[in-house]
Amino acid sequence: QLQLQESGPGLVKPSETLSLTCFVSGGSISNEIHYWSWIRQSPGTGLEWIGSIYYSGNAYYNPSLKHRVTISVDTSKKHFSLRMSSLTAADTAVYYCAREMGTVEGLYFMDVWGKGATVTVSS
Amino acid sequence: DIQMTQSPSSLSASVGDRVTITCRASQSISNFLNWYQQKPGKAPKLLIYAASSLQSGVPSRFSGSGSGTDFTLTISSLQPEDCATYYCQQSYSSPSITFGQGTRLEIK
Numbered sequence: 001q002l003q004l005q006e007s008g009p010g011l012v013k014p015s016e017t018l019s020l021t022c023f024v025s026g027g028s029i030s031n032e033i034h035y036w037s038w039i040r041q042s043p044g045t046g047l048e049w050i051g052s053i054y055y056s057g058n059a060y061y062n063p064s065l066k067h068r069v070t071i072s073v074d075t076s077k078k079h080f081s082l083r084m085s086s087l088t089a090a091d092t093a094v095y096y097c098a099r100e101m102g103t104v105e106g107l108y109f110m111d112v113w114g115k116g117a118t119v120t121v122s123s
Numbered sequence: 124d125i126q127m128t129q130s131p132s133s134l135s136a137s138v139g140d141r142v143t144i145t146c147r148a149s150q151s152i153s154n155f156l157n158w159y160q161q162k163p164g165k166a167p168k169l170l171i172y173a174a175s176s177l178q179s180g181v182p183s184r185f186s187g188s189g190s191g192t193d194f195t196l197t198i199s200s201l202q203p204e205d206c207a208t209y210y211c212q213q214s215y216s217s218p219s220i221t222f223g224q225g226t227r228l229e230i231k
Binding site: 035037046047048049051052060062063096098100102105107108109110111113114115116 | 124157159166
């Protein structure tokens with residue numbers, strides 16, 4: 001069955017750029033109707049959608065983060081990645097990758113999640 | 124942006140109780156509404172999609188209803204393992220999605 005695994009540094013300095021990768025196993029990353037997404041959760045708070053990417057490379061971003069975020073996909077290596085620049089302490093969070101499954105009826109829901117990567121922004 | 128508002132923010136109930144959590148969208152989203160359960164230190168888990176469809180493997184005591192702007196997640200008979208935070212999420216504007224702020228459910 002499909003599994004997702006986040007990989008990246010646990011500690012990043014303020015003003016630097018965060019790079020996270022989500023590895024996809026047990027299934028295809030090139031499905032035509034699924035999106036691959038990044039979601040984060042700051043300590044003690046709710047879930048915030050960061051952005052999503054289609055296997056073709058079309059990416060969509062949260063307007064509040066768009067100026068700092070780039071999501072890319074490498075179908076040959078079966079992974080997708082997040083880059084977030086100009087980090088501050090407010091970016092300290094658990095970062096999740098997830099599959100946003102699509103159906104022929106046009107429904108979308110996040111049915112597979114990674115375990116999450118804890119990222120702390122501190123000098 | 125479509126805003127999602129959940130109520131209550133937290134609640135406490137006893138084992139066996141019927142529990143209801145509501146979610147309201149800032150505009151009509153038809154049935155493009157999903158519910159997730161999150162336990163401490165774990166990733167969210169999909170419970171309900173398309174407002175009322177039970178995800179495979181989820182106990183039948185969970186159910187969802189609603190359409191348009193008002194939605195409900197119901198646990199028919201609360202179990203100890205249901206202690207968690209529950210989130211609604213709209214997929215009407217997918218892939219640009221938004222979550223509710225969460226409802227923390229405690230067991231008395």
